[in-house]
Amino acid sequence: MPMNRDAAIYVAGHRGLVGSALVRRFKARGFVNLLTRTHGELDLIRQAETEAFFEDQRPEVVILAAAKVGGIHANRSRPADFIGLNLAIQSNVLQAALATGVKRLLFLGSSCIYPRLCPQPMQETHLLGGPLEPTNQPYAVAKIAGIIQCDACNRQHGTGFLAAMPTNLYGPNDNFDLQQSHVLPALIRKFHLAKLASQGAWEAIGRDERRFGVISPDFLAQLAAIARHAGPPGPDAGTSWGRRIASLGSAATHQAAVELWGSGLPRREFLHVDDLADACLFLMNLDADRYGALLGRRGEPQRLPLINIGCGRDQTIGRLASVVAATVGYDGAVRWNSAMPDGSPQKLLDVSRMEDLGWRPRIDLEEGIGHTYRWYREAAEGGR
Numbered sequence: 001m002p003m004n005r006d007a008a009i010y011v012a013g014h015r016g017l018v019g020s021a022l023v024r025r026f027k028a029r030g031f032v033n034l035l036t037r038t039h040g041e042l043d044l045i046r047q048a049e050t051e052a053f054f055e056d057q058r059p060e061v062v063i064l065a066a067a068k069v070g071g072i073h074a075n076r077s078r079p080a081d082f083i084g085l086n087l088a089i090q091s092n093v094l095q096a097a098l099a100t101g102v103k104r105l106l107f108l109g110s111s112c113i114y115p116r117l118c119p120q121p122m123q124e125t126h127l128l129g130g131p132l133e134p135t136n137q138p139y140a141v142a143k144i145a146g147i148i149q150c151d152a153c154n155r156q157h158g159t160g161f162l163a164a165m166p167t168n169l170y171g172p173n174d175n176f177d178l179q180q181s182h183v184l185p186a187l188i189r190k191f192h193l194a195k196l197a198s199q200g201a202w203e204a205i206g207r208d209e210r211r212f213g214v215i216s217p218d219f220l221a222q223l224a225a226i227a228r229h230a231g232p233p234g235p236d237a238g239t240s241w242g243r244r245i246a247s248l249g250s251a252a253t254h255q256a257a258v259e260l261w262g263s264g265l266p267r268r269e270f271l272h273v274d275d276l277a278d279a280c281l282f283l284m285n286l287d288a289d290r291y292g293a294l295l296g297r298r299g300e301p302q303r304l305p306l307i308n309i310g311c312g313r314d315q316t317i318g319r320l321a322s323v324v325a326a327t328v329g330y331d332g333a334v335r336w337n338s339a340m341p342d343g344s345p346q347k348l349l350d351v352s353r354m355e356d357l358g359w360r361p362r363i364d365l366e367e368g369i370g371h372t373y374r375w376y377r378e379a380a381e382g383g384r
Contacts, residue, residue, distance in 0.1 A: 164309050173273075
């Protein structure tokens with residue numbers, strides 16, 4: 001049964017990559033009672049604040065997109081944050097939703113919940129079938145706990161809590177901080193900065209840093225080497241940023257190439273975040289019988305309320321890097337640092353359950369990367 005356009009819908013994490021796409025999608029479909037709160041207004045890590053919000057607002061539908069997320073570097077650097085903060089957020093929200101009678105709840109996770117050497121494509125039944133990928137194990141364990149908690153609430157209390165596991169996501173409002181970002185936004189930013197360096201556009205690089213986060217000295221040295229290789233100093237050589245780079249360049253020993261982690265051989269699947277938002281709305285609008293079938297029934301053999309969301313196609317990271325470089329317009333060298341971890345060799349979701357329900361994504365990878373890069377470039381220049 002389709003949701004009423006005036007239903008109270010709480011989107012947790014509405015400023016993030018996923019949450020902002022959900023808000024855009026719901027508004028475009030005419031929903032007028034979206035509940036959103038910034039972290040400053042509602043700290044989901046605090047149980048009392050979360051309970052008070054649910055008691056006061058009484059949402060009918062909840063989409064839990066709030067989470068601590070990041071790429072391999074962030075997961076390796078702050079493993080306690082990735083398990084502790086995510087466990088707190090999801091437990092507080094699920095308990096408050098249970099206490100206030102939320103009709104439908106969608107808990108969003110990640111394909112990293114599946115075993116590192118999982119059969120491909122990864123089916124929902126493969127969960128807990130083997131060891132996890134070590135580089136993101138704490139985050140994955142937290143998300144698995146959320147799936148189990150959704151199932152436990154459904155079985156004990158008859159709730160309608162569903163867990164959706166999207167593949168790798170990208171799009172507007174992604175995190176482009178090179179210390180925390182996932183692979184696709186990191187590629188976009190690195191190639192964009194390298195292109196600017198080859199043009200000597202150091203003031204533009206400075207604006208980018210102010211918008212998207214600090215550029216590490218190591219990557220600045222790579223940019224300096226790229227600039228030296230490109231030829232005479234560019235138009236910004238005499239500016240403060242140009243002098244900063246020149247001082248790095250005089251001592252830099254880096255190759256004139258963008259360094260990327262790993263071998264480039266792992267295969268990954270990517271989904272534009274607007275497609276994910278469309279899939280979430282699709283699931284929340286399912287009729288009672290089809291929605292209930294996704295949750296499992298009391299007395300049935302154990303089957304978790306879990307569904308994959310993806311496109312069912314993947315490519316190597318090396319191929320992805322080539323597509324991003326071509327989109328950005330960077331035609332310089334790339335160097336793969338094989339001393340750094342690759343992560344899982346392949347992560348391709350089996351999306352047959354979503355396809356059987358009648359949903360498929362609409363945005364292909366090249367189109368989506370182009371759209372994301374345009375958003376990024378405008379944001380870097382202060383347009384958004």
